[in-house]
Amino acid sequence: MVTSIAITPEEHRARCSALLERLHADELSGVVLFDPYYVLYYAGFAFAPTERPIAFILSAEGERALVVPRLEVEHAESKAMFDRVEHYLEYPGDPRSEVALESTLSALGVTGKLGADQDGYPWILGYRGPTLSELSGATVVRVAAQIEEQMAVKSVTEIALIRESCRWGNLAHRLLQRYTSTGATETEVAQRASNEATFAMLDAIGEIYRAQSFFMSGAHAGYRGQIGRNSAIPHALAGNIVFQEGDVLVTGASAPVWGYLSELERTMVIGEPTAEQERMFEHMKA
Template identity: 55%
Template structure:
């Protein structure tokens, strides 16, 4: 039975963080909930009350939490110590108390590596910068690099996510009918897929993902002409014959996720829809050809843009080719012309070049792939060809 990241792996991450962040740092102070989860396993909902993870060079992890999270952090986190403060803003500001813990641990006056210079503005939070009491250096990019290199256990969770994302998407495609609304189709597909996943993975299973809970398949408002908006939101549209449909599916599996998206049609597509669909498919194939160890992220995006220019499609281009993902729904590096990163084995990326035609619709497939020493491994597995993505009206 597939399980969460073991405590030993999270402890190893904490010790290895300094190989990425820098050997001269006395410690790390991290406020981002995703970094805190990555190194300690503590999953929480960020509010105005500061939460921080301190990591010493020896790998000791100290969770700094509000009193209301103390038991939660002790029971579910994997830090060696949990310390708490009464409340925010409190008689003494939590950041003042955090400085005292840094002094107690011998990390002041620094330098310490940080993701933010103090707790970021969340739900009305305000407070002093961490640098008012200790020397800091931003290390987010270095830690993002560590997070981008997935371990075998992380990959097993992403593969499991991809499997259940495909199941949810099959249900979404099966239940889509003219006259129904996106809300009822999404709810049915997501409910049934989540129930099946939870039954298969057992009573102890948890999604533990901030963005995806269960196995989810959605339209997100990308129905008919509205599918030309790459980041539309649910409008509870009713499906109609001829609709151009853009989907999204994923599953949260012990904190990790995948990305699966498809362009479908309700009834036979028009010649114009077919033409843009085939261009979109060619763009994704081209992007995949340019992926591999030692290749540049910028090179992938540059190849896609060149195709758009040759085929007079640039006015329908809206975003870069893709992004890394795993614990976060979007991680770095990005398949973008401005990204300097080189692809390495262990990186997991979405590949999702799209075309968006106002008045007609959007055309985007997204698949999750792994960079290997030999090239690329597909982690998502769902039909890509046009014929498999047409929903016949007589069967709808």
Template identity: 40%
Template sequence: MLLAIPKEEILERQTTFINRLHEHQIDCAILFSVTDIFYLTGFHFTPTERPMGLLIDSTGKTHMFVPALEHEHTEMNAYVNHVHSYPEYPGIRHPMEYLKDVLAECHFTGKTVGIDSDGYGSPMGYRGPRVSDILSANFVSVGGWIQEARLIKSPNEIELIKESLRWSHLALRLLQSYSKPGLDAIEIEGRASQEASLTMLKALGQNFKAYSGYGNSAFAVFSGQVGPMSALPHAITQSITLKKGDTLGTGSDAAVYGYHSELERTMFVQEASREQERYFNLMVEAQNVAFRTIRAGIPASKVEEEVQRYFQDHGVTHLTRHHTGHSLGLLMHEAPFFDLGDQTILEPGMIFTVEPGIYVEGLGGFRHSETILVTEKGMEMLTYYPRDMESLICG
């Protein structure tokens, strides 16, 4: 299996984007989004205080603008025509002044220029001018164009997500096997994630690239969702000792060439009470309602409507806190969403999570998450970890 998106597919993505620019009478484009640049060029980077961007000129040529320390990295990995680099900090001249020179050299001045944002941005200390401060042009927003292109996954993308799931399953299986009373959650997470990652690296070999910001290529976590804390859908990883009867919120992922999947299971330490079993079964059936609803041609909101109707019929709407699911791929959360306000029409090739949750204060949270593929007649379940309570008792 090819553990990457082939060059031909990446260049095809560029052609599609450039053709759309021409259709909208846009001469050039400047993109700063890390994810969108990776999608269009195959070049992945971490956005720091050093500005980096993708330029597409009026002839359709592609240019990467990067700091000098990234020049070789860019030439080795980016499918672009030209790489322009600027001197590294510290320096008197701001990097955006160097970008101004490159834009002039590439004849962006006075043109209609598509931008995803009016300047570079990063939470890592970047400060600098906007693009509109350094370039005289007619600016048009192309924000969201690449996100739209990413909605429907290609066969290569689907295979990478399936490969991600193979290792997600291993990581979660290890997490479950190591979850016993008296052990610390962080210790269990670390052991399972490291073992899964090492096994994954040995199996996939030297051609494997995670392109992930995580410390491990594959990981499984509780994220603080242990015992009563599992009633918080987005708790934070912390040191908690597992004890008998705890509800566990577990999840796993493995990055493969930048692509992600999602696998979550509600588990229990050694035993579960009748009350835990009741909410567990309600959650599982809510998932089944979603599965029966999903198919190409319906709005995403329809899935949420049916799940909400089920929750209302069983009197647990007040215990729900989030939508039924979301798309994913290069990011863990992408649009569209299974939510009442999302009218996006489902199409074959879209990949979603299905994760309706029930959260009971003092008892715990109950949520499985499946990764599914939308098909013409319904959906294909890509996750295959057991969903029944008996299989999810730990220790």
């Protein structure tokens, strides 16, 4: 019986070691990561970024620390990945979050020259603070390119999670096709297909399923408003459009599984395509 499909703590540790090995030639004292996807990749800690800064610190010796607001302490401490969890009370507040970050950097010896995905926590949702280089007085080297290169090479477990995502995204898309008909609305069809696929997924793997995504949970399929004339607009937004005969449809389907996503997109037509639609479709494939 399968009891877990998640990335193991051992794999997270191996990723940290591999990152340090990649950066060894740069003689960095450590790495600081703020991006939630990077933190999830190396530490298995999932969070939704807000005005409360969160930072993952990896020293050159391999010590791992997480700086979080007080309300995230128990969440962080439940992860076996961290050697230490430091916190501040709240943002805005006193002492500020930057004090906790600065003291943690000093305690781990991450000074002088360090790597980071970006020079400080991003200014989002009202957060305003100094850059990492201003805060630490260190020379900050951007390491996002090395991180992306490492993330691009998938492990066996990662591929299995992506395939699991494909399975349920595909089911949601099949149901989307089944329920799409003239007179129905984009919203009702997408919601019905997504809900049914999600319930089927939970029946199958519910006990071992986690989305670990701050965008969505469960299987989803929809049109994002790319229906009829709007199908020419890339990355549009859903508009509760009513389906009509001859509409060109652009779909999208996925399902987050332990932080991993697949993407299924199709171009379809309601009813029989016209000769011009067939010509343009073949032109697209060419």
